[in-house]
Amino acid sequence: MARSRQNQMAESSAQAHGERDGLGARDAGGGQQQQSASDSVSSDPSREQRIREAAYAAAERRGFAPGHEVEDWLDAEREVGQQVTQQAG
Numbered sequence: 001m002a003r004s005r006q007n008q009m010a011e012s013s014a015q016a017h018g019e020r021d022g023l024g025a026r027d028a029g030g031g032q033q034q035q036s037a038s039d040s041v042s043s044d045p046s047r048e049q050r051i052r053e054a055a056y057a058a059a060e061r062r063g064f065a066p067g068h069e070v071e072d073w074l075d076a077e078r079e080v081g082q083q084v085t086q087q088a089g
Contacts, residue, residue: 018032051076 032051054076055069 047080050080050083054079 051073055072058072058075059065059068
């Protein structure tokens with residue numbers, strides 16, 4: 001059941017973030033921003049799963065309060081990206 005809820009939250013976050021429909025993230029000015037991290041997410045299933053899990057953990061810490069899905073997803077992308085960079089370097 002938790003896995004199902006986790007996938008639902010992550011998919012909701014991904015859709016809000018534009019992962020599923022190919023849209024990039026919006027920058028602070030509202031314009032399109034290139035998302036190489038998003039490209040990496042879709043090409044590396046294990047990276048996407050780590051992002052899903054990190055976003056889910058953030059939502060869980062807040063008691064799944066709505067309205068933070070995109071923030072959770074973006075934070076998780078940064079977190080996983082930093083881990084990958086540290087491992088590579």
